[in-house]
Amino acid sequence: MARTLIHLPPEPKRGEVIDIQVTIAHPMETGFRSNDQGVPVPRDILTHFECRFEGHTVFRAELHPAIAANPYIAFTWRVEGPGTLSFTWEGDKGFQQTETVALKVA
Amino acid sequence: MSAPVNAPTTRRRLLAAGGLLALAVRPAAAQALFEPELREAIARWCNGAVPQTGRITLDIAPLVENGNAVPVTLRVASPMTPADHVREIAVFNERNPLRDVVRFHLGPANGRAEASTRIRLATTQHLVALARMADGSVWQHSLEVIVTLAACIEG
Amino acid sequence: MKNLGSALAACVLASTATLAQAADAASTTRRSGADFMSPALQVLQTDAAQNPAQLWVQEGEALWSRAVPGAKPCADCHADGSQRGMAARHPAWDERRGRPVTLAERIDQCRQRHQQQPPQGPDGPELLALAAYLAEASRGLPWAPPADPRLQPWQQRGERLWQQRLGQLNLACTQCHDQHAGAKLGGATIPQAHPTGYPSYRLEWQTLGSLPRRLRGCLVGVRAEPFAPGADEWLALEVFLAQRAAGMVLEGPAVRP
Numbered sequence: 001m002a003r004t005l006i007h008l009p010p011e012p013k014r015g016e017v018i019d020i021q022v023t024i025a026h027p028m029e030t031g032f033r034s035n036d037q038g039v040p041v042p043r044d045i046l047t048h049f050e051c052r053f054e055g056h057t058v059f060r061a062e063l064h065p066a067i068a069a070n071p072y073i074a075f076t077w078r079v080e081g082p083g084t085l086s087f088t089w090e091g092d093k094g095f096q097q098t099e100t101v102a103l104k105v106a
Numbered sequence: 107m108s109a110p111v112n113a114p115t116t117r118r119r120l121l122a123a124g125g126l127l128a129l130a131v132r133p134a135a136a137q138a139l140f141e142p143e144l145r146e147a148i149a150r151w152c153n154g155a156v157p158q159t160g161r162i163t164l165d166i167a168p169l170v171e172n173g174n175a176v177p178v179t180l181r182v183a184s185p186m187t188p189a190d191h192v193r194e195i196a197v198f199n200e201r202n203p204l205r206d207v208v209r210f211h212l213g214p215a216n217g218r219a220e221a222s223t224r225i226r227l228a229t230t231q232h233l234v235a236l237a238r239m240a241d242g243s244v245w246q247h248s249l250e251v252i253v254t255l256a257a258c259i260e261g
Numbered sequence: 262m263k264n265l266g267s268a269l270a271a272c273v274l275a276s277t278a279t280l281a282q283a284a285d286a287a288s289t290t291r292r293s294g295a296d297f298m299s300p301a302l303q304v305l306q307t308d309a310a311q312n313p314a315q316l317w318v319q320e321g322e323a324l325w326s327r328a329v330p331g332a333k334p335c336a337d338c339h340a341d342g343s344q345r346g347m348a349a350r351h352p353a354w355d356e357r358r359g360r361p362v363t364l365a366e367r368i369d370q371c372r373q374r375h376q377q378q379p380p381q382g383p384d385g386p387e388l389l390a391l392a393a394y395l396a397e398a399s400r401g402l403p404w405a406p407p408a409d410p411r412l413q414p415w416q417q418r419g420e421r422l423w424q425q426r427l428g429q430l431n432l433a434c435t436q437c438h439d440q441h442a443g444a445k446l447g448g449a450t451i452p453q454a455h456p457t458g459y460p461s462y463r464l465e466w467q468t469l470g471s472l473p474r475r476l477r478g479c480l481v482g483v484r485a486e487p488f489a490p491g492a493d494e495w496l497a498l499e500v501f502l503a504q505r506a507a508g509m510v511l512e513g514p515a516v517r518p
Contacts, residue, residue: 003320007310017217021310027467030226032203053215060211061221066202068175068224069467070313075210078217167301171449171518172464177301177311254448 002026004099006087011106012079020051020059021074024089024097030065046091049073054083063091081105140200140232140248147198147205148234148246157236157246162195164235164247173227173253180210182219182237182245192219194238201231227253291509294452294517297443306458306516314393314462314514317469321394324387332376335391348399349511352500354409361415361500365392365471382490383460383471392460393469396513404457404511406503415493419501422494428485449518455506456499458515469514472499 003025012018024046031043043065051059059075082105088098140148148157165179182192191214197207210221219237227233234248295303305311325344326336348364355362355370362370365383368391372378381388406412423434437446438454445451459472466474473495480487488494 003316005310005315005319021222023311023313023316025316030203057211058213058215059221061223062209062211064204064206064208066199066204066207066226068226070316072222072224072311072313074179074222074310075212076216076218076220078215080215167299169299171299171302174464174467175313177305 002089002097004087004097006099006101008085008101008103011104013106014079014081017076017078019074020077020085021072022049022051022087023070023072025070026089026091026095028063028065028067028069028071032065044092046071046089046095048088048090050088050090051075051077052086052088053077053080079103079105140234144198144200144205144232144234148236151196151198151236152238152244155238155242155244157244159246161245162235162237162247164197164233164249166233166249166251168249168252170227170251170253173229173255175224176227176251176253177222177224178233179220179222180235180237184219184237184239186212186214186217186219188214189240191240192237193240195219195221196236196238197225198234198236199227199231200233202226202228207233227251229253291455291506292442292453293455293457293509293512295458295512295515297450297452298516298518302464302516302518306512312462312514312516314460314469314516317390317393317460318397318514321390321392324390325394329376329378332378335371338375344395344398346399346402348395348513349402349405350407352412352496352503353407354411361412361496363472363496363499364395365473368392368395383473389460389469389471392471393514396458396460396511399511400513402511403508404503404506406500406507412500412504415497415500416504417501418493419497419499422498423501427480428483430483432483434479454502455509456502457506457509458512458517460513461515461517463517465518472502 005021005023007021009018026046027044028046029041029044031041033041035041045065045067046063049061049063049071050057058077061073063071082103085101085103086098087100088096090096161184162180162182165181166176170176178197180195180197182195184190184192186192192212195210195212197209198205199207207225208223212219212221230250230252232248232250234246236244236246238244295306298306309315324335326334328334351364351367352361353367355367363383365388368388369380369382369385372387373380378387383389383392426433434454437451442451442453456472456475459475460469461475462469463475476495476498477487
């Protein structure tokens, strides 16, 4: 399981547009580098990120090798109410990881 | 540009004229002057729509100390209502190994059309950001980023 | 292009600078490396939601309290709140081993002696996490390495290394970081090299790294054979650099280009 950081206001108001910032630990190996011996390092990147609220998608990103290591993504969301926010990352080598936040509303 | 087989003086004049012409138009950043691969990537994504300049801004430092992680924010002027919102934002580059950088899919649930990430830039180059709206219109913003590199090479 | 740039800069420095004595750090204005960064990178460092080093801080915090099989967690011996100030008090004198000890080495030693963990070196995964956690715990404090007289010979040795020309570029640290701080080397601004932000997330590394790793990069940068791993020279340099930066505000874990 890769380390993740998820930042969002702890108890926003319903209807408020909040900033959500997420980071995941991943080298995002481009496939264009070679190691010290000159052997090419194979590509290993995350390709998708998706945020869902109560199961329906509220934001999606397609990532390419040009995204920096330990990818950081920030987006906004209008708070619909209390519920489960889930954050899913997918990538090469069958990578898949989901983190969830139980959101309380003020 | 191939010159006709002529007397050397004519050929030299034609080549010189062509060179001057190229120098004169280089500084402008209109889409017609992007390299073919970048133009094709943009055209494929636009899928027939003709991009207009405006509404979307690509916020990035004009001078970057290290191209490994460059913060970038995309913003589109849009009410983000069901009738009028941004569906997708795409970013393309000119000089990385691949043209694609990132694509964001949005909708009214976002409240604002705004997304940030950190990207890799191989060298000084142009970046193009495009936004596709719910009504099918496409808007674009392009700029040049200067990338300096770390002075000491890590062993 | 990079080689040419640094070679040309070296020629300029070599031809104009004699091996002057190191500038008296106390009499010049000392500035953090963060001051020499662009605003965008400064934000990356100060905003916890954006600083990639937080991935390690979060892990370090978990490690601090996590029980290791057959051993106690750090939190059992170190009272809650005692984390603040640990980084500020290093490098210190290690009574048991009769030599200076950096915080990273102290963590490594503690883990071996009290938690039966294998040594990792300062760039090992758990080491970086704990160092990042403890660096943040001392953020905002003035660096206050102990003024222990037994550290003096090491500090003096470090200062001699700082002033010594090294490598094929034949450059001494002081030439760039004292005499030409603020000027450009290639496309980069030369900082004063006060290591107040380690461990740092260096964009060049695309990961978090230790001060010894950075120092090694400096030696390679002047085309010098780096000192052997664990050599006294590294420790002497760290002791000197800490004293040179004493009183400056700690800002780890930092972001650097």
